[in-house]
Amino acid sequence: MLKIMNLSKSYGDKKAVDNLSIHIRPGEIYGFIGHNGAGKTTTIKACCGILRFDEGEILVGGLSVREQPLECKKLIAYLPDNPDLYEFMPGIRYLNFIADIFGIEKAQREERIARLSDSFEMTGDLAQPISAYSHGMKQKLAVIGAMLHEPKLLVMDEPFTGLDPKAAFTLKGMMRSLCDGGGAVFFSTHVLDVAERLCDKVAIIRRGRLAAEGPMDEVKGNESLEEVFLELEEKNA
């Protein structure tokens, strides 16, 4: 579903991502872990066609992000770490905007908006301007917007930040359903407990390079993911 091959990206002299390769297959929830500034957000943005990369190739459903960005974006849903949305719009208008962009038919959008908004207990707030939303409400609206076109690949940067426990639980359920339906999820997180319980596979990135990668059980062995992560950090310090 998502194939990152020898990805490199520099900001001036600083190499943010260095020859990174990851392969995420349909049905997998893939966790992406690393310290601050390790290159997680750069990788995620490159996968979604938001950021140009210097070298390598990224394929989404077999399509090149570089060559066919629009086709790739139709398959992807992206959720940033900080949900800055169009504050001048009410929530419902934002969702309608997203639905128009993806060309979702009237009946489908009505059903999906109603279902997703109910799941996140946002229906009553949809007429409110986004500027009046709390951080968590914006995050929920961004999730609803992301799921509206029923993506094949969900790419998220720290998705649980700001979500209340119930919304986080709902999102985890949606991630699993998406994968059960043949989709895939690729997300970064600092909450290692969540990653350990939720992910089928995990990649640990350090200074733009892959430090460890594979099925969760193989990467962590008999230890916890936290211990493995800290050991890797110490080893490479």
Place this chain on the structure above:
Amino acid sequence: MLEALLKTRLQALFAQLFTFGRAGKKRSAGMKLLIALLVLYVIASLGFSIGAMFDMLYVPYRDAGLRVLYHAMCALAAFMMSFVGSVFLAQSMLYEARDNEMLLSLPIKPGSILLSRTAVLLLFVFVFQQIILLPSAAVWLIHGPVSFTGIFMYLLTSLFLPLPALALSLLGGWLLAIITQRVRHKTLVVTLLSLLFLFAYFAVFTQLPRYLNRLIASGEQIAQAFQKAMFPAWHYGLAVAEGSIASLLLFALTAVLPLLLVLYVISKSYLRILTMKRGAPKAVYSGRPMKAGSMKGALLKKELQRFFSCPAYMLNSGLGLVFILALPVLLLVNRGILDQMMAQFSLAGAAPETFTLLILTMITALNMVSAPSVSLEGKAFWILKSLPVSPKDALLGKVRAHLMICLPPVLLACIATALIQGAALPLALLMILLPALMTLMSGLLGVLLNLRFPKFDWTHEIEPVKQGIGTILTLLASFLLVAGPAALYALVLRGKPGLVVFATLAALFYSAVCGLLYLLLRRWGTKAYQDLTA
């Protein structure tokens, strides 16, 4: 603490001019030179027009022994100019800055936040005042008499002069903040108040020639009135013209005391206003049937919603629309106004249609709706970038919004003006075509220049809208695209060939420029868009 805050504010202000992009890259030497030339050009053009006005006043006043009145009037004009320019800025800078909450979370006294923002506002007030003070002082220096004491006193009083305007702007901004937090339709209220303010300002401005003649004719009476009703301005004049130290002290006192008083009053409620979230009653979602639309339609609607939800954007970028709609109304109400205006611009002998065509195109060039539109994406730019929207569609959506907002009023005003003037059909068509092409041209140019000079890290919409380098360059380029052909026609060709032939050639030239800009948008623009990140 206050020092650190001041430093941050000033750094942000200068970064606005001398850095660009996400990485805060420094502008090249060439770009700095361009900005400097731009600033010089604006200063020179404003200076000459305002200087010419004061030039009419100075000699008669000097000869009548009314130099004190001249300087007092300069002070009053500078005070008014800076108040008009800074009152809405005061509201947005002090009460609507996006970093207010972040600063309040730090161990910083609200008073320090207030003072640091006031200091930056003072800088703006000072700059606004120089628009009047520099040309009026130049007139005084050219015609004399000038003494060392006079210059010294002038410099000293000019330092105090921004303070009363600052006090009034702070008070105005404070009242606006209180009002807008209590009303439901904040956008509408702010827009109406701003328009009211502008109409009052321009009503005075359009009557200036008449006022000037009256001012010259009745200097003595005005001087007496000034002494009684506007004694701080009178003492400013006395200090500069006669070197009176007592007047200087009195003026300084009348400048400082109101400011201290206003600051005291505002500081008492500053924290409360910043943290007050009354808002409107919660709108409840009723689940009405939805309408499905096209992708291009969605992009257009998004741009329109942004424009109509932000008074600062509407008023600064769409001001030309108010003027252009006012023009046929003015012509209808006062048929002689065109002759008055032509006489004012030393064009008494020219055909009225020539002047109307020039004015219509020039006012159209003031509309800058698309110029800040890329920067206004701000931190939400990720939405457009992550959606399956091609760069071409995203950028053309901004141009379409510009056209959708500007074209209907421009066309309406042009048709009405042509009808009122009774222009012949070919000329009437050109009176519509040239402003329409100018609208398209400024729309394309605005997006292109904003792509070249984006600024996503603003704290209030007013920053990209009012201070963005792309906006300023678009305004200048659009102005040159009108003034250039006009100067060619008037000064080089001296009215030959006829207006219809020349305007047709100008329309062809504008069409070619539009075509070129469109190609540039599709090629360079789409690539630049792909490279952009917020």
